[in-house]
Amino acid sequence: MISAERFRQIAYWADELNGSDFEEARRGITEKSFTAGSYICHKGDRLDYWTGVVSGLVKLSAVTESGKSVTLAGLRDGGWFGEGTVLKNEARQYDLVSLRDTDFALMNRATFMKLFETSAAFNKILVRQLNERLGHFIALVEYDRTLGATAKLARSLAWLLNPVLYPRASKTLEITQEELGLLCGLSRQATGQSLRQLQAARLIDFAHNSVQILDDAGLRNFGE
DNA sequence: TCATTAAGCGTTG
């Protein structure tokens, strides 16, 4: 269980819930840490929690038939995920890997289902998240086939700044080029090169350990 | 063949 203050810190949606729902949610959440490089879960595992990334960086990936790993999404601090899996009460369909030391907030399934069945505000939060993620996965279909390296990077960056999934996110990301490469399926040097291209196009700026987004619409539409 | 990558190394913040 966590304090009300802590709850507000780690869940951007906390204050959308009314008093009793707020309490219900708060009581159902615990925190857990993972070190860099560890698997939070593999495909097929059960993970019966709605999960928030408090701090750190997480990769959501799948393994193709040919055996290579494909990243489906990156999750940064402030993001909440797994609502689809908890709702359907099924095993995870993807691998979840922490790219750095990461702290998670976990809402247990009983709490999640109770809120789902009784709280309109909670449903509103869920629908908003699911809808946004649907858009992400649709974009992903063309992503791998048609887009070049720089466009891939541009889309990944745009998603890490998604205002619905990360309403509190600043325009500056603290992330290394290697981590960024892991997230969008690029090597370190390809990532660096693409960053320079996006900078030349005035869509971003970057320095050691950080990327600043200057034009999110431009990033989303890059390469069209 | 041409493009991309992992590995190593010197430099930088």
Added chain:
DNA sequence: CAACGCTTAATGA
């Protein structure tokens, strides 16, 4: 000391 840029040899479409 970790992150970055650059070179090189290997790899693969």
